[in-house]
Amino acid sequence: MIKDKVWYCSYDFHNKLFKIIAYEDIGKLNITSTCLKFDGQQRKFLISNDEILDIELINNRIRWINLLVINGFSLFYLLNASHSILYVLGFMVINNGLYFLIIPSVKWIKITTERKNVVLLADGRIRGWGGIFGGTRKLFIELEKQSKLSDIK
Numbered sequence: 001m002i003k004d005k006v007w008y009c010s011y012d013f014h015n016k017l018f019k020i021i022a023y024e025d026i027g028k029l030n031i032t033s034t035c036l037k038f039d040g041q042q043r044k045f046l047i048s049n050d051e052i053l054d055i056e057l058i059n060n061r062i063r064w065i066n067l068l069v070i071n072g073f074s075l076f077y078l079l080n081a082s083h084s085i086l087y088v089l090g091f092m093v094i095n096n097g098l099y100f101l102i103i104p105s106v107k108w109i110k111i112t113t114e115r116k117n118v119v120l121l122a123d124g125r126i127r128g129w130g131g132i133f134g135g136t137r138k139l140f141i142e143l144e145k146q147s148k149l150s151d152i153k
Helices: 064-080 085-105 125-132 135-146
Strands: 002-010 025-031 035-040 044-048 052-059 107-113 118-123
Touching: 002 035, 002 125, 025 135, 052 135, 064 085, 107 135, 118 125, 118 135, 125 135
Parallel strands: none
Antiparallel strands: 002 025, 002 118, 025 035, 035 044, 052 107, 107 118
């Protein structure tokens, strides 16, 4: 089975405090009964099912620095555009409320290999909204079925 528009992210990149883009590469993921192969624009890798130690679904991290910068720019812009303070506060409450509603539904598939490599994958369709609406969870279920871990669980 081949999945298009899969996001790749290294574990180090995922844990950065400040980043603009959620992923490092986007490409195709080929899932077979023996391995999974990622063919991205910048990276290519193959992981044999025998190498996989663990597959889990993890939450996206809240980017506090990104949130602080976005709120700072919004506050600066809105106050300089001579809006009332109630308008500015209302805008920021709605903006932050939406952020905290969406972030819990953003998931990544964390794959740990025998060599202690950690790979993160997510559904990148519709600019990431496919993952928010359950695409990453479906991809996780498919990967779990194809890996040796499905025999153990």
